[in-house]
Amino acid sequence: MIDIVTGGSGFLGLNFIENYKYDLSNLFVIKHRNILEKYKNNFIDLDTLETTIQNRKEKIRIYHFATLYSLDENYKSEIYESNLNFGKRLFQYIPTELIDSIIYTNTMFSFNELHKNSSYVTSKNMFSKYLKESFDNEIIFEVFLDNTFGHNDNRDKIIPIIFEAVRKGKPNPVKNKEVYLNFTNVLDVIEYLNENKFEKNSFKLVSNKNHNLFSIFESLNEYNLSPIKKINPILNKDSSFTLDSPPTPKDFNNRNFEESIQQSFKDFINLQPAN
Incomplete structure (x- = not known):
């Protein structure tokens, strides 16, 4: 089996490549920029x-991870180029009769009334329709x-922003104490995709809990000051998604969130250049 991966320099693709468990001679990553010397070939x-x-x-x-995430409509043309046109060009080079499977990552914003009409979501769903x-x-x-988080996460997203604030001793960047979001460890996603034993053709890989952003910072701040001390738990509540969203597979495993976020924070610290 040949595996073709797009988005290999992005967060999800990078973690997928680093945890690839098959013969590397059968792995081809479509180049945007090669940041992994080990996999340069x-x-x-x-x-x-x-x-x-x-x-x-x-x-x-085909693992099609390549995407441009932005809700800024000033980048509409770039969003459509990355999320729709690039994917169409990709399949012009691949013999249809040889395709075994196409694994395509879409966004849960598709079921969010606030964002579902954005260029980002529209372009993702137009590509889904094309497939x-x-x-x-x-x-x-x-x-x-x-929302995903984990190893190698230097994106301009809320978890790395919280990590950076804790690292530099800055105030909590989260001002609203009532915000809860759903977070999934990227390694849980990668492990499930690596198995290639999908129950359904459409599914979501999410946590069954939403976590409070404000308390993530407060908990990590305590942990940063004293890792061996028992720290305040991160607040959570049961997640809820619209009825039209696809199911989460029964065998999808979520790591313990507090342990995962602490490990991710340590990884983040280790990735930062020395002052």
């Missing part, structure tokens, strides 16, 4: 994909993700 340009695989007769599995109109739907596995 696995990165290829989109324009050379066809010639790279033309003499290979194995079936092909379903172009290929056998039985080989398409659409994975809906909410």
Whole structure:
């Protein structure tokens, strides 16, 4: 089996590659920028994909992680280029008869009234529609993700922002004490995708709990000052999603959130350059 991965320099793709458990000679990562020296021979340009695989007769599995996340409509053209047009070009280079499966990550914002009409969500769902109109739907596995966190996370998102505030001894960047969000450890997502034993063709990989942003900072701040001390727990409540969202697989495993967030914080600290 040949595995083709897009978005290999992004958060999800980077973690997927670093935890890839099959033969590396069968892994091809579409190059945006190669930031992994160990896997430099696995990165290829989109324009050379066809010639790279033309003499290979194995079936092909595609993990399409490439995405541009932005809710800023000033970047509308870039959003559509990354989330729709790039994916369409990708499949022009891959023989349809050799495709075994397509694993495509979509967004839980698709079920959010506030964001579902944004260019980001619209472009993601237009690509989903393109896949379903172009290929056998039985080989398409659409994975809906909410907020992810974990190893190698330097994105401009709330968890790294909280980490940085704790690291630098700054005030809590979360001002509203009532905000709860759903968070999933990226390694839980990667482990599930690596198994390739999907129950359904459309599913969400989310936590069954939402966690309070304000208390994440407060808890990590205590942990940073004294890791061995018993710290205040992070507040949580049961998650709730709209009825039209797809199910979460029964065998999807969520790590303990407090332990995961502490480990992710330590990883974040280790990634920062020395002062």
